[in-house]
Amino acid sequence: MTTKTDVLRLYKQLLTTAKKFDNYNFREYSKRKIVDSFKEHKTVDENQITKFYNNGIDELSRLIRQTAVSRMYTFDKLIIEPLKKHHH
Amino acid sequence: MIRITRTIRTLAPRSLKSLRYLSQSKPIAATTPIPELHVSDPEFRLDYADGRDLSKFGTKPIYLDLQATTPTDPRVLDKMMQFYTGLYGNPHSSTHAYGWETDKEVEKAREYVANVIKADPKEIIFTSGATESNNMVIKGITNFYKNTKKHVITTQTEHKCVLDSCRYIQENGWDVTYLPVNSEGLINIEDLKNAIRKDTILVSVMAVNNEIGVIQPLKEIGDICRKNKIFFHTDAAQAYGKIPIDVNEMNIDLLSISSHKIYGPKGIGACYVRRRPRVRLSPIINGGGQERGLRSGTLAPPLVAGFGEAARIMTEEMDYDKKHIVKLSNKLKNSLLTIPETFFNGPADESKHYPGCVNVSFGFIEGESLIMALKDVALSSGSACTSASLEPSYVLHALGADDTLAHSSIRFGVGRFTTEEEIDYVINVVNKRVEFLRELSPLWEMHQEGIDLNSIEWTGH
Structure with a gap:
């Protein structure tokens, strides 16, 4: 049985992971997509929740792998991206 | 010889510290600068500062050239990685498990690619891209029907690879009609009807134009072609996955697809070739008879699977x-x-x-x-x-x-x-x-x- 806490924890984890994309466009897209998907399925049927939850877990593992790749191969920041204070 | 020994002597040992990231959970980036893309010319930065302190921002331009190519979706790359690490079998090796597992993934990808245009997976032929697909269709069909037909219809605003293939068949004695377009880029259906001859074999009209984004009336063109028993080919490189296409409803017989326009890997595409009623064409690449004999050569499973994943995401989203x-x-x-x-x-x-x-x-x-x-x-x-x-x-x-x-x-x-x-x-x-x-x-x-x-x-x- 998937509880509300499980779902919220997954949501938070997905967002925290998405923020780790070094690539600006992938990062912004992932954040937007996660927020919109959870909003869209907010009122989903109760017996469907586990199915969506499992999809979310798969998505999370994919995000963890891909954000790691994104941080291994980094490129210059976009002209609209503010540089972090300690950036090289 | 002397120079070589000198180089070896002065060669400094690489520091092990640079490999530190291999054992860390947080990877250290391997930064790859691309000089051509920089906007770091100081004069330029001064002129174009627009009141901002440019030293506080990055230098890379914003990418708005998505008709040329699209960035590879991370989800597509994730799928492809499996094929560069573990799944290396040849999908055509039918004697062992390495071949079977890759073949299974290839067929899954074929299904995803077909689903976008509501086609049967058996009707999808993987090629190297839309340019190859367009060449395959125009040269292949005219070559197959060279004894009975003599005429092809296309438009003035097609992509260069269609126009150039038409030029090629013209040299081989075919007649080609280039339909004009109106000020909005659309062809006139009456012009098409008037251009049809008894010996016309193919009409090739692109679905979405790469320069102005106009969508041609595919269904109307398809209906006319079917009535006159002419094959209808559409170059859907810019349209596939972006506008709804149904090959059966629109009576499309052949359709060219490119993977890198839908956030998939570069170097792969596909051609939809209808099976019922059957479209016959001579292959331009001969060999082992893969892809229904229309495009021989071992498939590239990483690209095929990445393409399939990109197509699946396109359908879903x-x-x-x-x-x-x-x-x-x-x-x-x-x-x-x-x-x-x-x-x-x-x-x-x-x-x-x-x-x-x-x-x-x-x-x-x-x-x-x-x-x-x-x-x-x-x-x-x-x-x-x-x-x-x-x-x-x-x-x-x-x-x-x-x-x-x-x-x-x-x-x-x-x-x-x-x-x-x-x-x-x-x-x-x-x-x-x-x-x-x-x-x-x-x-x-x-x-x-x-x-x-x-x-x-x-x-x-």
């Missing part, structure tokens, strides 16, 4: 992406058109326009000079293959646009990964640079004074 693209594209289009003397190239009817492609002409400005002035935005004035030359776009010419407007057009692409922040930045800089370039222009000054430029007699030519 078509509405979601469309909503985002329409929103940003409308914002961009409406803001750019508030600049005086700017014109939208493309159909006025929004249902006939793919919103991810916004083509605008800026009067009294050379398109190429605006592109140069917009170094912080990656743009193009047209097709990537022709943008190296200063020739005005042949597509805009076919629309009837005069030389000056054809010269001053710029194509903006909006896609899945474009953000609102980027669009806002682009609108702002285009406004400023257009104003700047016009201030330099004597023609603009004359226009401001109310002189009709067409009334001037130029001398000195």
